[in-house]
Amino acid sequence: MAPTSRGALHQPEPPSQELLQKWLQKHADLVAAERKVEEDESRLLLSKCSPKLLERNGLALLGLAVASISVGLGGKALVELERPVAHHDRPQFPPHSFRPGDIVQLEDHSVDPSSKGGQKGKGKSGESGDGAGTTLPGVVYRTSETKIIVAASSPKGKRSTDGAGSSKEGASGGLPELPIRIRLVKVANSATFDRMEWGLTRVARALHLSIKTSKRSVDASSSDEDDDTAESAQADTAASGATRSDAPSSLMRALVGAERPQWETLPDDALPHLFNPNLNASQIAAIKFALGAKHFALIHGPPGTGKTTAVAELVLHLALTQQKRVLVCGASNLAADNLLERIIARGADALAKSRVGITRLGHPARVLASLAETTLDQQAQGVVRRRTA
Template sequence: MAGKEHFERLQALIDLEREAEKQENLRELRKFPVSQRESRGKTVTGLIAEAISGGMGGLTMITLSRAPKGEELAPFHAMNAGDNVLLTLSPGNEFLTVEGTLYKVDEYRVTVAMTRAAPEEPIRGHCQIDLLGSDATYQRMRKALITVSESKRSRLGALREIFLGEQQPERVRAPKVIWFNRALNEYQQSAVKASLAAQDVALVHGPPGTGKTTVLVEIIRQHVARGERVLATAPSNIAVDNILEKLLGTGLRVTRLGHPARTLESLRHGNLAAQIEEDPAYEEVQELDAYRERLIHRKSRHGRGIQQLGHEERQLREREVGKLWRQARDLESEIAR
């Protein structure tokens, strides 16, 4: 019962945090200049309304885009499908604000499901999107909590009981260790041995500067030497980069996940995106993306852009653009394997 109450309390706290984030983002809209919000990925300006259509459940869908400006990060780098946003539109000569949910997110294009009907007048001029909160993130956290709390007769359920103190973790006799890093002191070696002996969980604790990352690297190398694959995570990008930097010098095959722009420049060659680009097959990805961009900006035989096309012709163009995008991403996934 205590475990059930624990997870119910966590879910209630997640809901409070979600609402607090939304209110904080609304305060930021009033407090910080647009340029500062845009640099943080919380706002995207200069958007053109490409299309407005009906979607599932009678929702009004609006597609907005912005041409690339040579920026290091794409304008929607901090936004994901499912995020709550505030739209500022410009029908006629007035400005209209309406809340919505991101339905589809590309590098320079988004589709938003609006909470109200589209304005009757055409949308002219530039539009703006402000992030109100990542609902998708909270949905994932909520789903994870439910999965853990309801798991039965599984490895996940056993780990839950261990972390709640309802079950003792298992340990085996520490294996004989052939050290990769012979400079480890007595306490660091003890931490490595304790981790290797743990069958469920091991906690390595120490103040800053005591060599915890060095210990972690040794633990990873020991597991890899056994023929195992290791996933290393950390609470911040800089912490992940610290691990990456030490591992790259060991000769192990290491891949850093995450956006390259959030990886230290000196370590970007270890990022998955950089490794994909080095693959010979990546040229085909570039060709598909280049053709997709040309198709987006191609005018009809009457000189009309995509936003001036008829409904049927625009739908056909959008389907072809979407197909090219999926082909490029599927090929990237194959290369990543």
């Protein structure tokens, strides 16, 4: 720790590259270990347990039928599943753990997993021409007491059934072939781990460190990036007007203590007007402090002191006064919705007048109904309707 005088800010010594390397690799190892445990548990559970046992534990739904198939955003097939009255005494699903965003597998209900050496999902798609033995990956799109919609993908060139036995071609390679009776099984979600590892590799590149994850290795001396990382870096650069060597790297170095964060003191008239005239002096001071930050700023305080209200005002000034693109994140869907409601309440007219859009990312089913029109899904559907009108 560097020596400081009374009342001065304590400034820790910057970490060495070796220490940062160990710290980053430790996180990558922990993510890889967690991924392996979840995948092993899912594989063991699905291979050793009978479908009925999986259903009793909320990990499967048996004897489902296709109610309808439609094409959603991105050409994904939206398969609506239900419990047919011919095989069930009630249409309601038994208790289950399926939620929007979960990774699932659609299987042929007539195929016994135990007859394949305990391995599920190895049937050859379309062997009999009617979807027998089909195994398709998908993502839960929406759920209710009697319906569950899955966004499924199919191999290119495959033909589909429309739920009534007829075949037709669909977008993006066609809708999937499906059996008459379907078993829906929940599987391990690797997307979360992919995103975490991708984020760690971005940090490693920005700090010029080497790191090894379960999917790739990053060499500190190499500037080559995989396609996904390169595309994202280009998108970040285009959005911020920064180059790969300045803003992102400088921010990350400040966040890990390798570079001292900087602020500028704003004049008293830095906020010529307030979108919320009811802000108190401490809230205004916090907003000015954040606006003057070149790297990051922290607004903290006890519950009920107006932190969310201050952040809503800060977002409006960044978007409208400074004309910046702002990404707002929350610890939960409810936290994000709460902040969005306050931004709209105070700045809806100003945003509309300046023609500044606001989009709520995330699954529509997990967003408050009052904010449904701000979701990306609703806005994209509106664009499609206008183009087809």
